[in-house]
Amino acid sequence: MSLDIEHIIVHSLFINEQGQTALARRDDELATGPAVNQLMSELHHVYNTKAGKVFGYFSDEDTGFRDLVRRMEDQSLGFAPFSHLAAERLLGELNRLDMQEEGVLLFVRYRWLGARYLLIALLDNKDSVTVTDKLDVSRASYLDLGRMQLAARLDLTELQTRPESKRYFSFIKGRAGRKVSDFFLNFLSCVEGMDPRAQSQGLMKAVEEYCEVRQLSKEEREQSKATISKYCREQLKEGEELELRELSAELGTDDDLDFYQFVSEEYALEERFPVDRSALKGLTKYVGSGGGLTISFDQKLLGERIEYDPATDTLTIKGTPPNLKAQLKGGE
Numbered sequence: 001m002s003l004d005i006e007h008i009i010v011h012s013l014f015i016n017e018q019g020q021t022a023l024a025r026r027d028d029e030l031a032t033g034p035a036v037n038q039l040m041s042e043l044h045h046v047y048n049t050k051a052g053k054v055f056g057y058f059s060d061e062d063t064g065f066r067d068l069v070r071r072m073e074d075q076s077l078g079f080a081p082f083s084h085l086a087a088e089r090l091l092g093e094l095n096r097l098d099m100q101e102e103g104v105l106l107f108v109r110y111r112w113l114g115a116r117y118l119l120i121a122l123l124d125n126k127d128s129v130t131v132t133d134k135l136d137v138s139r140a141s142y143l144d145l146g147r148m149q150l151a152a153r154l155d156l157t158e159l160q161t162r163p164e165s166k167r168y169f170s171f172i173k174g175r176a177g178r179k180v181s182d183f184f185l186n187f188l189s190c191v192e193g194m195d196p197r198a199q200s201q202g203l204m205k206a207v208e209e210y211c212e213v214r215q216l217s218k219e220e221r222e223q224s225k226a227t228i229s230k231y232c233r234e235q236l237k238e239g240e241e242l243e244l245r246e247l248s249a250e251l252g253t254d255d256d257l258d259f260y261q262f263v264s265e266e267y268a269l270e271e272r273f274p275v276d277r278s279a280l281k282g283l284t285k286y287v288g289s290g291g292g293l294t295i296s297f298d299q300k301l302l303g304e305r306i307e308y309d310p311a312t313d314t315l316t317i318k319g320t321p322p323n324l325k326a327q328l329k330g331g332e
Contacts, residue, residue: 006079047148053196056191093186197276203279244269245260
């Protein structure tokens with residue numbers, strides 16, 4: 001499935017002699033070609049498969065960036081001038097907060113699977129070495145796409161067709177110890193909307209209650225959870241979102257209560273949302289840690305190799321893993 005690049009341009013953020021973030025602008029758009037197409041293909045894949053994205057929508061209080069998007073869309077503002085004004089807006093937000101950021105600032109509008117997107121990313125330009133055709137070692141620079149930390153994507157199609165949506169913006173959260181809301185949300189005139197982790201946790205709870213309502217046996221529960229886990233992991237691998245109707249079809253049912261009907265009546269879940277990888281673990285495993293102890297095991301082992309006595313708060317494990325057993329014996 002290919003994507004179609006409509007417009008693409010890059011600028012540069014750097015630290016000037018005064019210690020402030022400054023902007024070096026490119027005047028015209030990049031011409032598409034093999035290198036640009038490869039860059040965008042890799043960037044799109046990295047963004048789609050990046051875990052922990054946040055979703056949001058335009059704020060009613062600050063319409064600055066939304067106005068720029070509107071002018072770009074009605075073609076009263078060209079893409080390059082749009083990127084210039086947007087980059088200046090980002091620069092102003094950084095300097096207002098006295099923050100230092102460096103990197104390649106990329107703006108691209110493209111089509112994929114019938115939808116139109118605007119992607120904005122701040123990419124790190126890394127130094128490395130390479131071996132030339134003459135077998136000399138030479139310095140080289142490259143864009144470190146795998147460690148992309150600041151990026152946002154606006155679904156222009158959803159904004160146009162469903163302006164009431166709370167999820168036409170998506171974001172990569174930012175570097176460790178700092179939330180994207182530090183300056184990126186302000187730059188984009190955006191507020192946070194749908195929370196994928198909360199949606200995923202709600203789904204896990206719905207699965208448990210659905211199994212209870214249908215009075216499934218232990219084996220049937222395990223099979224249902226395994227089916228859901230497999231579907232969710234496949235969606236994660238492909239960078240696709242979970243769709244409740246698809247998931248319900250995967251489960252199937254022989255009675256009148258299918259999973260989609262149950263969730264629609266009992267839970268406030270979105271029709272589709274990205275699966276949160278950490279929440280997914282709770283579907284088939286028991287996981288806990290504290291006091292220097294971390295325990296994780298498949299739920300199906302409870303009552304078989306593993307017993308829990310709530311009266312004494314004791315967990316009994318029959319048959320330890322070979323690698324753990326070797327470590328324990330080695331410590332004797």
